[in-house]
Amino acid sequence: MPGLIMDNRPAAHVSLRAVGHRFGEGTWLFRGIESTFGAGDLVAVTGPSGSGKSTLLSLVAGGTPTEGTIERGEGRTQWVFQNPYGSAHRSTADHVALPFLARGMSRTEAEPQVQGLLERFNLSESSAAPFRTLSGGQAQRLMLARALAAEPALILVDEPTSQLDPVNAGMVIDVLQELAGEDRTVLIATHDPRVADRATRRLVLGDPDGAS
């Protein structure tokens, strides 16, 4: 399969026990969240705007909740933020290559993996294009490709389909599902019912029924 990266990632395993959070003395964003998920899970965090989806992702990434506990397994965590960011004049391929080079690979060694990831995210034709020339959708897909290049066990994704047309959104959802199938844990904050439909688990914020 193009872009499949073989490595020794440990399985991510996250347990949330009675987790609640509020900022300072403000109102509680959520309380009593109970959930355990791990490799193979695609977890959708849903809820109205302001219900705390991004906040919950940051807590899972390493923050401390106001109450309750979060246990995290071994392995790298990668964030994919809602707003793409990159180096304006560097190429698409350079952005994906960087995590490989940072781990000590040569550009020649990294090249097949870089090309595989670009192909997987429908970015091959933009391989040499500088970041500043990419469309919003291309830049968002590049963020996912770059995150994968870091070989994470846990991927936290904030609104991955918000800037994408239906075709590219469908492609990104397929890839996120495949990633979970490759024994990663994928946690997605989303308003998109197409993402929530594919989830193996859901955390519903701002809803008395809570997690499932």
Ligand SMILES: Nc1ncnc2c1ncn2[C@@H]1O[C@H](COP(=O)(O)OP(=O)(O)OP(=O)(O)O)[C@@H](O)[C@H]1O
């Ligand atoms: N560091 C912070 N300090 C104080 N309040 C914050 C902080 N971060 C977020 N908030 C507030 O917490 C609430 C939840 O924000 P959060 O971004 O987690 O919600 P969300 O569900 O992801 O929203 P959206 O769907 O609009 O992205 C908001 O009212 C926000 O203003």
